[in-house]
Amino acid sequence: MESVKMRPAMATKSEYKRMGPEEEEEELDVAEWAHRAEAQSLRRRKGERYVFTCALFASLNAILLGYG
Numbered sequence: 001m002e003s004v005k006m007r008p009a010m011a012t013k014s015e016y017k018r019m020g021p022e023e024e025e026e027e028l029d030v031a032e033w034a035h036r037a038e039a040q041s042l043r044r045r046k047g048e049r050y051v052f053t054c055a056l057f058a059s060l061n062a063i064l065l066g067y068g
Contacts, residue, residue, distance in 0.1 A: 028036075
């Protein structure tokens, strides 16, 4: 194995650029806004369904193991 002292020094400059507010904001039409709103709604529903399923299985597990 290579010792720590023999490794080259890590770069001190960050590889990532700082993201700031863009100078030009993207103009969205009504159809694009509707599309993005629908996609966000679907993601939220999937997340809520996942949380509910996890809670349901945790409850069933507690009942089956006799912790309740």
